[in-house]
Amino acid sequence: MSNSGLVNYTKISPNRTSPRRNKIDRITIHHMAGNLTVETCGNVFAPRSRQASSNYGISSDGRVGMYVEEKDRAWTSSSGANDHRAITIEVADNAGAPGWGCSSAAMAKLILLCADICRRNGIKKLTYTGDTKGNMTLHKWFASTDCPGAYLESQMPTIASEVNKLLASGATTYTWKGATATGGSVPASSGKVTSNGKIAVDGSWGIATTKKAQAVFGTVQDGIISGQPISNKKYLANAYTGSWQFVSGRATGSNLIRAIQRRIGAAADGYFGRKSVMKFQSWLGVSVDGSMGPATVKAFQKWLNKQ
Numbered sequence: 001m002s003n004s005g006l007v008n009y010t011k012i013s014p015n016r017t018s019p020r021r022n023k024i025d026r027i028t029i030h031h032m033a034g035n036l037t038v039e040t041c042g043n044v045f046a047p048r049s050r051q052a053s054s055n056y057g058i059s060s061d062g063r064v065g066m067y068v069e070e071k072d073r074a075w076t077s078s079s080g081a082n083d084h085r086a087i088t089i090e091v092a093d094n095a096g097a098p099g100w101g102c103s104s105a106a107m108a109k110l111i112l113l114c115a116d117i118c119r120r121n122g123i124k125k126l127t128y129t130g131d132t133k134g135n136m137t138l139h140k141w142f143a144s145t146d147c148p149g150a151y152l153e154s155q156m157p158t159i160a161s162e163v164n165k166l167l168a169s170g171a172t173t174y175t176w177k178g179a180t181a182t183g184g185s186v187p188a189s190s191g192k193v194t195s196n197g198k199i200a201v202d203g204s205w206g207i208a209t210t211k212k213a214q215a216v217f218g219t220v221q222d223g224i225i226s227g228q229p230i231s232n233k234k235y236l237a238n239a240y241t242g243s244w245q246f247v248s249g250r251a252t253g254s255n256l257i258r259a260i261q262r263r264i265g266a267a268a269d270g271y272f273g274r275k276s277v278m279k280f281q282s283w284l285g286v287s288v289d290g291s292m293g294p295a296t297v298k299a300f301q302k303w304l305n306k307q
């Protein structure tokens with residue numbers, strides 16, 4: 001399970017249940033009931049006494065904070081049943097009660113973040129039904145609160161339809177009322193699998209390239225290359241973080257990388273570092289410089305399409 005590549009600031013809260021019990025299949029958008037920066041929101045969730053957190057927060061300038069990793073359940077919606085399944089997002093208000101408005105920059109980033117969450121977690125479509133039958137839920141359905149506030153609640157159907165447009169187009173840029181947000185884990189050009197099973201030869205190693213490689217190498221097809229040490233990121237310029245999971249702590253390595261390493265004759269430790277990249281480049285017949293740039297990824301994508 002990965003986290004969003006849109007995150008600008010991380011401060012992990014102790015207020016979480018690790019790991020979450022259920023697969024992620026819904027999103028719950030909250031409001032901060034205040035105009036908090038992502039740093040201030042992180043400070044609010046830092047003390048254990050607060051007994052509250054969220055997976056993500058978005059400030060009025062459109063920055064994204066992460067307080068609970070997606071693999072863990074955040075304590076946001078007064079409902080374990082909901083939050084074990086949900087990614088929860090706190091959005092800053094740039095207007096107070098009773099309207100609780102949000103900035104255009106926050107709205108643009110919120111929609112882009114929701115699309116990013118759906119793509120990485122296999123949620124095909126967001127549906128707001130006004131009750132718990134849909135996969136967008138509201139805090140106020142589980143507790144005596146008006147969260148997410150009048151404005152965000154009124155925008156839920158629009159948020160769902162705008163996210164669904166992004167999921168259909170593959171776009172990673174979104175504009176809401178003049179504010180443009182860009183980025184996220186899956187670049188528009190990052191190897192969409194076409195009907196004949198071919199991927200785009202675009203030099204970007206995203207989820208589609210990983211899935212195709214997993215199909216070719218016979219490992220689990222989740223689009224994720226797990227457990228890569230963050231210290232190796234400098235050799236992997238064209239690896240997108242939505243597919244490649246870089247960790248700062250103990251790195252478990254990836255079964256797909258082990259399979260590739262066995263094929264190319266590198267030590268099968270599951271980590272793609274400088275030595276493996278050099279072996280990979282030599283095997284692909286591209287220039288060997290130990291840095292996985294677009295030429296290396298394109299050569300691999302071409303090879304995958306021939307399998």
Ligand SMILES: [Zn+2]
Nearest residue numbers: 030031139147
């Ligand atoms: Zn709430």
